[in-house]
Amino acid sequence: MLSATIAAHPAAAAATTLRQRQSIRPRQPLRVPIGAAAPRRRMATARPSVVKALASQGVPAVPPKLSFPILVNSCTGKMGKAVAEAAVSAGLQLVPVSFSAMEVPDGKLEICDREIRIHDPSESEKILPSIIEEYPDLIVVDYTVPDAVNANAELYCKLGLPFVMGTTGGNRQLLHKTMQDGNIYAVISPQMGKQVVAFLAAMEIMAEQFPGAFSGYKLELNQTPRSAASSPAVADEGRSGSSTIEKQPLSTLKAIIQIEMPGDAGVEPKLVSCGTSFAFVCMKLGPLADGGVRRLLLFFTMGRFSQGLPVLDWKTFRMADTFTTQERGRVRKKKTEMKQNVQVNVLKEPSSKCSGKATKGKKTIEVMESHQATKLDVSGTAKAVISCFQKLGVSFDMDEVKLVRDPEEQVNVVGVPEEHLAGHAFHMYHLTSPDGTVSFEFQHNVCGRSIYAEGTVDAAMFLYTKIQSGASKKLYDMIDVLREGNMR
Numbered sequence: 001m002l003s004a005t006i007a008a009h010p011a012a013a014a015a016t017t018l019r020q021r022q023s024i025r026p027r028q029p030l031r032v033p034i035g036a037a038a039p040r041r042r043m044a045t046a047r048p049s050v051v052k053a054l055a056s057q058g059v060p061a062v063p064p065k066l067s068f069p070i071l072v073n074s075c076t077g078k079m080g081k082a083v084a085e086a087a088v089s090a091g092l093q094l095v096p097v098s099f100s101a102m103e104v105p106d107g108k109l110e111i112c113d114r115e116i117r118i119h120d121p122s123e124s125e126k127i128l129p130s131i132i133e134e135y136p137d138l139i140v141v142d143y144t145v146p147d148a149v150n151a152n153a154e155l156y157c158k159l160g161l162p163f164v165m166g167t168t169g170g171n172r173q174l175l176h177k178t179m180q181d182g183n184i185y186a187v188i189s190p191q192m193g194k195q196v197v198a199f200l201a202a203m204e205i206m207a208e209q210f211p212g213a214f215s216g217y218k219l220e221l222n223q224t225p226r227s228a229a230s231s232p233a234v235a236d237e238g239r240s241g242s243s244t245i246e247k248q249p250l251s252t253l254k255a256i257i258q259i260e261m262p263g264d265a266g267v268e269p270k271l272v273s274c275g276t277s278f279a280f281v282c283m284k285l286g287p288l289a290d291g292g293v294r295r296l297l298l299f300f301t302m303g304r305f306s307q308g309l310p311v312l313d314w315k316t317f318r319m320a321d322t323f324t325t326q327e328r329g330r331v332r333k334k335k336t337e338m339k340q341n342v343q344v345n346v347l348k349e350p351s352s353k354c355s356g357k358a359t360k361g362k363k364t365i366e367v368m369e370s371h372q373a374t375k376l377d378v379s380g381t382a383k384a385v386i387s388c389f390q391k392l393g394v395s396f397d398m399d400e401v402k403l404v405r406d407p408e409e410q411v412n413v414v415g416v417p418e419e420h421l422a423g424h425a426f427h428m429y430h431l432t433s434p435d436g437t438v439s440f441e442f443q444h445n446v447c448g449r450s451i452y453a454e455g456t457v458d459a460a461m462f463l464y465t466k467i468q469s470g471a472s473k474k475l476y477d478m479i480d481v482l483r484e485g486n487m488r
Ligand SMILES: NC(=O)C1=CN([C@@H]2O[C@H](COP(=O)(O)OP(=O)(O)OC[C@H]3O[C@@H](n4cnc5c(N)ncnc54)[C@H](OP(=O)(O)O)[C@@H]3O)[C@@H](O)[C@H]2O)C=CC1
Pocket: 073, 074, 075, 076, 077, 078, 079, 080, 099, 100, 101, 102, 103, 121, 143, 144, 145, 146, 148, 165, 166, 167, 168, 169, 189, 190, 191, 192, 193, 374, 375, 452
């Protein structure tokens, strides 16, 4: 029975109370058939140290299964359904209630042989308190729509209801503030796929330990054609399909994004913001040098400036002389030889060919990520990766990310398998050094949703153990989840 008597989730109460309550409450492991859900490889979340300790006491080292109630908001969505199935498969108690504006026959949905009653989102504030009363250890998983992120988070906080937020978009700054004020246990991450998160973590570590490591590199998020890209017929076709994203010619998919370094056209404004003496050095030495030299000189003087060292001393001038000599030789050589690096050639050729924007000193930006046509927002994962690149010294505006939502382009140009048009996430990033001799490619292509569903269930289990142990930290991301031994 539903009633509206409980105002807040017990997780908001003291951890000791939680432990007592949990220890006396008999668990009800779900015994319904798993249905279409794929079996999970791993179900337990016990820490290795606990398992070892048990083993040393002669207790078999079988990690205990966790079972707690999980409400998926919204089960009518693609991710919501996938998570609901994964939760059942993992032995969690899927609460037979969900929210959605979508009309479903008889207001019910069947997932893994369970009937899930679908309520209108406007009813959530009225209904959730009684669900909390019925399932005191409840954790909510949110996979709704970007527009619902902030209101949903506020409601969960108001009710003291721990949650895993997989939904991307919304106002992330406001979300952060809501979380600070709400003081609620939560895992929030725009990316739940653990391997992709590991890649993101590596990027964050790199940015933290080597800030500016890629200063001067151009960031290119490039959809290198996989299958039909080399076919002129396909490359010259216009886009078709019902994508809501602004249509662009197919050929732009082959263009590269070039973010020019400060040094060519963009050098002077940066210098002004760095200080007058800095600007003076560059004004004096700049005309003596070409773009490459100015770049090197800029970094050298910036480094000295940022360390509080004088930039107008003999070292700067000596450095300028060295750069001038070395760089002139390099530029001469570069002009006379063909590029050996095939990747650079592949990327450069279409850039100048189809947009003509790759002129010196100008930004030519074509940032791309490809998702199913129903995706409403820019990839939250791409935003997170770009933010790491920014810390690594690559300048790039988030709003210049190019989205690919057209199925025809996805198949013909991006190389998405047709059977995954309704659920894929392809991301490509290409970095090129200022002189084009070094390039890095990062790519993560996901087909289907199982990687996210599995990660989400891990996140929920992680959160549950945090609540149980009364952890003082309450707000987590997926990197926290991986750090605590979930990267298996
Ligand atoms: N963190 C991660 O790893 C991942 C995140 N995502 C993100 O998850 C979100 C959902 O993705 P996906 O499942 O593909 O999208 P879907 O459009 O398939 O699902 C969203 C569902 O939410 C319903 N809905 C709309 N408004 C509300 C509301 N106020 N309350 C409850 N339900 C509502 C929608 O109903 P209706 O159709 O009627 O509007 C729809 O059924 C997106 O933001 C996506 O970017 C996706 C994959 C992985």
